[in-house]
Amino acid sequence: MNMLFPQIVAGLSNGSILLLAALGLSLTFGQMGVINNAHGEFMMAGAYTAYVMSTLIGNKGVALAVALVVGFVVSGLLGLLLDVALLERMRSRPLDTLLVTFGVSLVLQQLARDIFGATPVYAAAPEALTNPVTVFGYSFSAGRLFIFILSIVCVAALYAVLKLTPLGRQIRATSENRDLAEVSGISTRTVDHVTFFLGSGIAGIAGVALSLLNSISFNFGTTFIVQAFLVVVAGGVGQLKGAVIASFVLGLCQSAIELPTSASIGQVAVFLIVVVFLQFRPQGLVAIRSRNLA
């Protein structure tokens, strides 16, 4: 029990990090079929926003709060620009978006290197988040606890937007049947732009939050992107539920395997788990039932 509890906490914490990184991807990939390789760089943009805010604003707590909002807008606008300029013309060949966005990620990384330099920087975290907090006699990193709560809040907010608002209804309608949505008077074009803005914005929030744990450099996003993609694949396309379950299961698996072996074995094992899992559910954890062959 004494060993198990910290293990579970570490796993949940890893899971929440994965979830934050994968949430926006899950939205853009799931709803639009766009595979955004630049998602990691949108996270990087969020992280650098946190850094800039922490240098501009004296109060660290206020800086973080402002950075969360500004990071969302900055990354969201980057995503919107990408969608309007490039991805819109590629709706008929979704697989190619993967390579185009890879090009975008190369350019954004180099831009960051040219603007902020190659050496990593740190966003000063509020003191409340740097000290450990003690709950039930165990001490936790407050930063990780904050990320855990933030990931839950983000999921809840996104879920509410998708299920309760007219916009969410339009997003779901577009992803389920684009033509039918169009003839029902929904501008699928606008819906796509808004969806992409939201998904990219969430990447910005993730970047701000994860800058609490990591140093910020031009390759900030590459540390998360591959595993975030795995979460989306394992969770199933188009369902938030799948992404949430997959993040936490993979997070728990990873920390469980890492303990007796090493971090590198843990990452390899997570990959193998996903491949084996896809043997049983090729469409991922939560698949939309369809009689469609393709």
Add this chain to the structure above:
Amino acid sequence: MKKLTTMSPAEFAATYKAWIGTVIAVLLILLAPSVMSVYNLGLLSKYLCYAMVAVGIGLAWGQGGMLTLGQGLFFGLGAYVMAIHMKLSDIGPGQVPDFMAQYGITEVPGFWELFRNPVIAVIGVAAVPGAIAALLGLAVFGRGVRGAYFAILSQALVAAFSVLLIGQSKTTGGTNGLNDFKGFFGYDLTDDANKQMIFYICAFLTLAMVLIVWWIRRSFMGDLIIGVRDQENRMKFLGYNPASIKVFAFSLAAMFAGIGGAMFVPVVGIISPSDIGVTPSILMLAGVVIGGRTTLLGPVVGTLLVRFAETQLSEAYPSAWTYIEGLIFILIIAFVPMGLGQFKGLWPWVKEKIGLGGAAAAGAAAGAAEAVAGAGPAAKTTSPTTAKAVNA
């Protein structure tokens, strides 16, 4: 088929273009060492190693529709098999490489010992990547995993592989990789004559791979691969197993990548995880993107071009080169998805417009049509207009 004596030169060229192409390629390869310095020959050999990977990507992605972002895995497997063999023959039996000695290891591990034998090593550089690709292919294609899912899995696989290489540094050399080789199957690597021989090996291997792909494209198997790319379900209803066709193309591509990786080691003299990570793996696609994924020669030409440009520009303007790399992917995929291959239909079209017409143009058009058959009717009919739009 007409008799040779009654053929016009244009008809002759169209009928025997594969033979003519092969002869020209062989002549170019044989002539290259006499017009290039040893240093440039070494660079060209390195580009050819990447070209081998690109030929495989052209088959798997262009023909088969499998966007593989993980060719670095197979490249790396081939390279490490070769590097292990070369290291072992450098140090002789009973010894361990320096980096292992630093960790206090006194005996080389089993998977090293396996490749001490030169025959097993040569077979291994193709067989190991091929077998792993086949296993992975059977697992994922058999369950209908395709498209973006497959791309993401292949990317994750290469990420896991490079993490594993770095993590297991006691037996793999970690981030430093394996380097400082002296001999290549008993031949001294510093000798210029041997460097020239290695260039010949690289060049003829690339040519052989192009010819294999050319032969597959003309065979019934080539039609099956394209059929699975464009209409997987219809192929299923016709009684074919799409999975086995895909596994064939994917494994062959993996073997090409493995052989390319294996030659990379004697040419460049080092293999490390930084040569095969996620980003290097996607960059292996750059040449294919430029040259045209569905064309036969496009991947080779594109790869040679982009690697040449890389050498020329990356040292003088490292940051500019990264922007160019990014823009290659952005602009070409978004606006000229078939790469240089898209301009193939342009020449007959121009000829027709300026009123050259006649048998020569018809022959060229037929040749071009045959060559871009993989691109499908849509690409054929749209290419002149698209190209015009880009030019304008």
